[in-house]
Amino acid sequence: MWRITETHSDFHLWFSDGKPVDSIRGGNLASSRLVIDKNGFLDLTEITLPDMRLLNANDSIIVVKTDQDSPPTGNNTPLWFELSLRIDGDGGFELSIVKSPTVESNERASGKLKPLPEVFEEDVNYINKMIERNYVPYQNIPDAPGKTEEEIKALGKRLFPFSPFSFQLAMCIYDWTTASFTRMVFMKIFEYTGIPPTPFPIDDTSVAEQIWDSNWPPYDPQNPDFMNSFMMNPAQSLEEVKAQLDKVGTELHKFSDVQNRLLSAATQALPRASILLKPQLFSGQVDICQLGLDRFGIEFLECPLNKGPVSERLIYAFADAMASYISTGNTITTKMVWSFTDSIEDAMHYSNGILLVANPPGESWVWESAAYVTDLSDDPKKIEYVFAPGTQFEVQSVDQAIAEDKHVVVITLEPKITQQQITTSHKLTNEVRKGLASPLKASEAIQLVQSCGTDNTRLPHTKDRFGGRRCACCRRV
Template sequence: MAAQRGGHGVSSRLIVDGQGFLDVTEMPSLDSMVLDANGATLWLKRHERYGSRFACPSLQNSPYPLSLSLRIDDDGNFNLSIVDIPSIMTACYSISKQASGRLKPLPKISVEDAAFINKMIEQKFIPYQNIPDAPKKPIEEIRALGRQHFPFTPYNFELAMTLYDWTTASFARMVLFKIFQYTGINSGIAALPHPLDRESLAVNIWQSNFSVYTPQDADYMRTFLMQPAHSFDNLTGQLEEVIDQVYNFSEIENRLLVAAMKSMPRTSIASKPRLFSGQVDIEQLGTERFGIEFEECPLNEGPVGVELTHSLKDALESYMSVGKTITTKMVWSFTDSIEEAMHYSNGIVLVLNPPSGASVWDSVSFITPLSDDPTKIEYTAAPGTKFEIQSVQHTAVSGKPVTIIGLEPVLERNGPLKTRPMLEEIRQQRLSEGVVEQRIDSHESIRSGRGRYKSRR
């Protein structure tokens, strides 16, 4: 690796054409440094005989950048080595010289899905039209972003477009047509995998009521392939005619959205030790529909026609109780500050803690570079992501009840390796820098939000 990359707390992604991704992340402390490569680690640790921090080159701003050698075989296995180590560094530090691991796989993208998205772009169903509070990105800019972020696939434009579209009000379609699936029932139709709670879908589209995002707005209704509706009966009639088309639309766009998310570089835990999310995503859902966002909700077993709504209290006492694992049905959005999460909260705040022994947020993707709002910090977790409930706290903000739920992503068994104790020590140093509950309680003047429809500040 001739080019100089990285930095304290920085994760750099190497794309190996046709094979996969290698995320190299630097995790420094005063007396040691860990270089994580997809969970395999190289490290430097000061010899105990050098007690003074001034006796050796500092790892914080060393004049001796590490030189790395990388070898990758045809099966995606790699060996990463530190080479040409200056003698002063070997005199001062114990150094592990080689680490081995596997590349993270490239996402699979079907020709049919990409063609469908292109068709929807041509027909102007993607992206959201006439965004009221931000200038729409030009198509050529989105193409350029696709080439920049997804150079490994000929469908880089389609990936960039679906990710961009998610950051607009189109997200409502991608959320509603996920959470109102009875995921415990197989429909027998591959394109439409589970039956839908059609009545709840219609009600929640009809109840959309923030700014211009209402059933009477042509652009908003176009996201559901419908015309403006001035009565619930009219909306229901329209929805019955197009519901399978919109369902298929949502499934395909969600698939490409997830592929795009997985292809974005990872964020190091050293730089973002916690993430936060204001829930529920859409105000009219209410806290009573938060539980149905998870596969573990028993209502997913049907029967078809039962209303998908479950009180938050009952959910927290059963499948969402502390120690339980939940699996998301939809894409979840996070930000990096409790203030921003409270801005979007409708009664719930999620506090996401990193997995023990991990160096990067492997379960969430930083998508702001492709957002319709470049000032909005957004991380996303894909449908099917698992989280362990670590804590539940009930409090009040500005006199309104807020439930704070602590979560930790559950690592896949065949996912990135957990790192060594030295990295865990560095991670704990970062996590100890703030107590989340105290920070939340200190923001009593923050007003609760309207979900992701909120106007920009």
């Protein structure tokens, strides 16, 4: 455990946990995010080994040699060391030990802060209008208390203290965790992203069909709140949906673009999860079941159909996608936000034929591209991590499995780091990883898939709260 007792900075400092900067933090495998106003983020991740403790500060490491014979503190808590932090105002930092158990020579860490996200005021003004018009957040969420506006404002101030738009950032994350996610998904994956300039053309016919085919009550075209999330009224036919989409399609597209930009900025700012604590993340796909497997391939910028022509519908045979740009060794780039969880059983609860297994990136100690969003969720029981649109993944393997007599394709991925270079030494990394959970091999993932079930005694969501995703509970109804 550690504590920052000295700060040399002309800027405001906050930790994302909301506690005072000089509070005691850390503990084995824990990661904390420090926010430096107008400068960036510093992620501090600790691991305890038999004879040393290591503190990773944006991939620069302090090594503290511990004396195993040292007595514990009076209240039986582990010994902690004191740190001094200097911010140079040019994106750099230096962290040094002030007081600790015996210290090895490597007592300083220095490097660059991770950048703050860019938030556009015009986007904030637009989303404010959507809030005023009751399009954000999703209205009358069924079977869940959700969060009040005041609760969302308070969480925004804690998680995004650097921004005057903290409420709007928090609101966009919150709205994603509701059934509004269908709007954000449809309006991104049905873009012809290979036909510039923006706004990209949209496969309107497919969007209308997907809205009409939504059928996980109360999330269906006859429900006023569900259709309100698409800026529409309840519909009794596909033709009614198409007619409404013709009127609101341009505005709905802009709505999606703005909200996805704010959502991306928010996810960049949220605390990172330690890969030492969460060595894999999992996602059951396709989690909007009416899309079907043949719409999985259009979720990526690499899909050749993105180049049009717009007369050609965005639907691509699953087998063809898996045999080409989603095959082992290729890089895929998501059009949309991707949701993951930390349990393979929970992911399988939402699977309609695919399990994604994300292994951690490179030598980093944190999930650089993934943000933990459960604190802002409308369902506090649902553990959720999200990757923003535009995240790149290398396909490590593609395998087949059978779970509950159903065929499942297991795709193992590694997110690519684009914001910074990892500088951790291999020697130290090997030392750190001894005794820790290793990323799943494909064969191990398949064994877990084959052995897991969907027992309703342990739901990944609050009872009767499907969150707009047609999960295994729906299949039992």
